Amino acid sequence: MKSISIQGIKGSFHHEAVVKFFQNEKVEILDSPTFKSLVTDVVSKKTDYGMMAIENSIAGAILPNYSLITKYKLHIIGEIVLPIKHHLLVLPEETIDTITEVRTHPMALLQCENFLEKYPDWKLLAKDDTATCARNIHEKKLKGIATIGSKLAAEMYHLKILQENIHDISDNYTRFYLLSTTPEKINNFNKASLYFTTDHTMGSLAKVLNTLAKYKMNMTKIQSVPLSGSVFQYSFHVDIVSKESGYDTYYEALEEIKTQTGFLHVLGEYKEYKIEK
Numbered sequence: 681m682k683s684i685s686i687q688g689i690k691g692s693f694h695h696e697a698v699v700k701f702f703q704n705e706k707v708e709i710l711d712s713p714t715f716k717s718l719v720t721d722v723v724s725k726k727t728d729y730g731m732m733a734i735e736n737s738i739a740g741a742i743l744p745n746y747s748l749i750t751k752y753k754l755h756i757i758g759e760i761v762l763p764i765k766h767h768l769l770v771l772p773e774e775t776i777d778t779i780t781e782v783r784t785h786p787m788a789l790l791q792c793e794n795f796l797e798k799y800p801d802w803k804l805l806a807k808d809d810t811a812t813c814a815r816n817i818h819e820k821k822l823k824g825i826a827t828i829g830s831k832l833a834a835e836m837y838h839l840k841i842l843q844e845n846i847h848d849i850s851d852n853y854t855r856f857y858l859l860s861t862t863p864e865k866i867n868n869f870n871k872a873s874l875y876f877t878t879d880h881t882m883g884s885l886a887k888v889l890n891t892l893a894k895y896k897m898n899m900t901k902i903q904s905v906p907l908s909g910s911v912f913q914y915s916f917h918v919d920i921v922s923k924e925s926g927y928d929t930y931y932e933a934l935e936e937i938k939t940q941t942g943f944l945h946v947l948g949e950y951k952e953y954k955i956e957k
């Protein structure tokens with residue numbers, strides 16, 4: 681049976697991402713407190729894979745996770761885009777007036793800013809993951825404390841949903857990568873994640889982007905990340921989807937981009953996968 685490390689515990693959105701990704705396949709899920717420990721679980725072979733959030737449609741990229749992937753030389757072997765619904769979870773006897781503090785994952789806080797602004801007196805605490813907060817509220821009977829998390833977390837840790845769907849925009853999605861220490865050949869992949877540097881000459885990044893357009897590669901994401909060991913120099917993460925042009929043009933595009941970049945690493949070739957809400 682495959683084992684997968686997640687950031688957080690069962691009932692977190694990472695847990696849901698693994699269940700939806702592997703569907704009917706039986707897998708073992710290992711809880712890991714931080715993104716770093718998730719990665720080291722994979723690198724040390726404690727688990728086969730790691731499922732890691734990389735960006736959210738409201739809150740944006742989780743920048744340190746890009747650096748974790750490259751620092752630990754991980755390969756992206758799959759992705760899942762999961763609809764995220766956040767609810768305010770509390771002990772059964774609480775009301776909105778008894779809440780004094782909200783503890784949850786920092787990305788969850790960012791996705792619910794409009795709702796939280798209505799309660800300026802609440803103390804907001806960033807914690808490891810939504811489900812651990814839910815479990816602590818239940819197990820330690822934490823009075824006056826709410827968390828923001830999923831319906832699954834409410835059910836697993838016997839909390840009441842005090843307010844449903846408190847995320848700022850109803851269309852809310854988080855994209856996760858399935859990571860491995862070794863590349864895996866994915867049949868019929870249609871998406872690739874590239875990682876490269878360009879020099880500081882005028883138009884060097886534009887040349888790469890033009891090459892992608894020339895070979896009809898649809899760029900779905902570009903993220904600059906500071907290059908470690910340098911001052912204000914950047915590397916680029918670019919995701920591309922090839923719908924119509926096929927593999928020959930993809931490989932031709934890669935060959936051309938190699939000549940336009942300092943280095944080019946293909947971090948993963950995998951299938952686009954979005955769960956509709």
Ligand SMILES: O=C(O)C(=O)C[C@]1(C(=O)O)C=C[C@@H](O)C=C1
Pocket residue numbers: 687688691692693694695733736764785787788808809810811854
């Ligand atoms: O805390 C959780 O439940 C998580 O799975 C983490 C996480 C994240 O890392 O962005 C996952 C999805 C949501 O965007 C909110 C939090």
